[in-house]
C-alpha cells in the first residue's frame with residue numbers, strides 16, 4: 001500500500017451528515033472500495049462508507065459526488 005511522507009495511505013474522507021446516499025461514488029469507484037452503510041446519519045439517510053482498504057487516491061468519487069462537502073480524498 002502506497003503511503004505519503006506522513007505514513008498515510010490514500011483514502012476517502014466522508015462527512016456522513018452531508019451525504020445524500022445517492023450511491024454515485026460507489027458506482028464510480030474503480031476499486032469498489034466504497035459501500036453504503038447500514039446505519040443512518042442525522043438526516044435519516046444511510047451514507048456511504050469506506051471499506052477500509054483498496055483506495056488508490058484517484059478522486060473519481062469526489063468528482064462524481066453532487067454534494068460539496070460529502071466526500072474528499074487524501075492522496076498518498
Ligand code: SF4
Pocket residue numbers: 011012028029030031032033034054055056057058059060061062073
Ligand atoms: S479515490 Fe478512487 S479509489 Fe479511492 S475511494 Fe475514491 S474513487 Fe475509490
Ligand code: SF4
Pocket residue numbers: 018019020021022023024025026047048064065066067070071
Ligand atoms: S458521498 Fe456523494 S456521491 Fe457518495 S453517496 Fe454521498 S452524496 Fe452520493
